[in-house]
Amino acid sequence: MADEYTIKITYMTGNSFGSHQEEDEIPLTWKDVKAAKKALLWIKQFSETTDTEELLKLPCACQEYPDMSMMLPRDDGTLRQISTFWRGYFERLIRAEIVAKSDPDMTYEP
DSSP: OOSOEEEEEEEEEEETTEEEEEEEEOSOOBSOHHHHHHHHHHHHHHHHOOOHHHHTTSTTBOSSSTTTEEEEEOTTSOEEEEEOTTOSSSOEEEEEEEEEOOOGGGOOOO
C-alpha cells in the first residue's frame, strides 16, 4: 500500500475562444485512505451543488468564499481550505480520483 495519497482533478477550462482539458492535484496528501475517500466524497457533493445557499449547508462549505473554495478533512480530523480551481465560468469537473503518491525514482517520462 502507498504511504500517501492525493486527489487528482481532471477538468475542462478555457476562454471565449475555446476550451481544453487540464489535470492538477489537490495540494494536500493523506496517509489514511479513509480520510482521502471522505475528501473525495466532499468534492463530489460540492461539485454537484450549484446553489450557494445549498453549498453553505454542506460540511465542506467555506463560509467566506463558498463559490471559490471548500474545506477538506485531513488525517487528523482538522479541515483545510483549498481553492476549487475546477469550478468557474469556463471550468467543468470531468473526474476526481484518489491516486497513490509514488516515489519519483520509480517514474520515467521521456
